[in-house]
Amino acid sequence: MTTAKDIQTVKISKITKHPNAHKLKICSVETLEGTLEVVCGASNAVEGMLTILAPCGSTTPTGREIILSQLRGVDSHGMLCSPTDLGVSTEKGLVNLPPETPIGLKLSELSVSALSSTPWFQFKKIDQHFSDSEGRIHILSTEDAKPAKDWSLISETYWDAGQYRYRHYL
8 A cells, every 4th residue: 555655656537727827737646545636737648647646745766855836826736757757767748657557556666667758668679788787788688587686777679660769767
């Protein structure tokens, strides 16, 4: 069970226009504890999207403390997060999680490769590149064994409609 201070997976169930700002939206998000209203400015926010919520009382991995805020007259009960907010990459837009992701998972329960605003889960993963503690690079195909515990993921290669796509991590 998650607590109010856990950064967790949520589902955007409804989006309405902000009455006092044309670039902001009011997102109703489903959590294990109920529905919350969060003001959001991300252009990729859509109804039905699974994403990450930093609720009031939490602190993001980048050190931002989340408090109840009022944005242009509307209360926001947390912050929907981008990969940048989570310290994963410099991508803009909300994290876009695969459709099978359960609501209420803690951030610590998610793989860093799931934390992207690009829906990588729609593409075929070809390989992953890791760095070990001595700075050597290891390339593993998706069929290879798991990386060693001390290896850090640095990039991945995907195949999408006749072209390669590359994803880099911080």
